[in-house]
Amino acid sequence: MKLGLLDIGSTAARLELVDLDRARLPRASWSHKAKTRLADHTRPDGHVTEAGAEQAVRAVEECVRAAESRLTGPLVAFGTAAVRDAANGAELRERLGRAAGCRIGALSPHAEAALCFHAARRWHGRERSLLTTFDIGGGTAEVATGAGQYPDEVISLPLGAAKLTREHLPGDPPSPKVVEALHRTVDDIAAPALARFADADLGQSVGQSKVLRQLAVLAASSDDKLVRHPDTLARANLRRWIPRLAALSQQERSKLPGVSRSRARRILAGAVAADALLRAAGVDELDLCPWGLREGLVFRFVEACEQAEQRARTDAIEALMAEMFA
Secondary structure, eight states: OEEEEEEEEESEEEEEEEGGGGGGOOSEEEEEEEEEEEEGGGGSOOOBBBHHHHHHHHHHHHHHHHHGGOOOOOEEEEHHHHHHTTTTHHHHHHHHHHTTTTTTOOOOOHHHHHHHHHHHHHHHHTSSSEEEEEOSSSSEEEEEEEESSSEEEEEEEEHHHHHHHHOOOOOSSSSSSHHHHHHHHHHHHHHHHHHTTTTTTOOOEEEESHHHHHHHHHHHTTBBBOOOSSEEEEEEEHHHHHHHHHHSSHHHHTTTOOOOOTTTTHHHHHHHHHHHHHHHTOEEEEOOOOHHHHHHHHHHHHHHHHSOGGGGGGHHHHHHHHHHHO
16 A cells, blocks of 8 residues: 655645555655745744745645656645644645645644654664654754653754744844844753753664754865765764854855755754754764654554554554544
């Protein structure tokens, strides 16, 4: 059975087809991506503008049209923080659902972090050993820790890169005074929330999300050497880049190694949040994991299907969707 996964995020909508019978490595057999630009069309009060909603609807329609007859199994559609946390999120999800032809689900930050943790556990292995994951999304940042397939504890903080940029970084580039204020704000949130981690055994510390992977490329590269796929992100290297990012405009940041044009505006906030989280937790270096929410969802659906008869797989997937999504 081929499962369709439609991920509607702050920059793009992506529809992937994954064969659940061959999902030990959850690679898509087909995918299509279209720009939503929701982050650029979300006002400081959290409302997605009409232009932003229309752009997101067009992106979803494009993905569904592109799939055409390829999509023969269930379509699981979900919105990440840009959709879930929008002040007009219910209306937005309804419009996106009409465009997709199915209900748009939304995972809570804790549920999303648990699935990302599960994906990291599958990637790095070492079951029954301590694992701690760090994930910086658009609206929130999560730290999850545990020794099993799913985390024992998840801490969710309002430190998403898009949210921090929208609320705390006006100007292009922002003024030094504004950047200094952002540092204080982020530290005031991260330090007390993660203070007890500083002296605790966190086991293997793993970084997930595009923000951390792009920061890792930036931190590992130099003017004459591009490191496309670094295995780690060192906080010391990251810290050296923050003043430079703060001094550059969005256009100038987009020319840096590893920084995509769509994320150039929020990469500074992502770097400030990453530094604060790692410092508060007492972590000097993260191992990077290429798997995240989509892979965690695939594994979860595979597990549900393994417990059901072949003819009942669609029912099992629909039941799990009702359980997981708000």
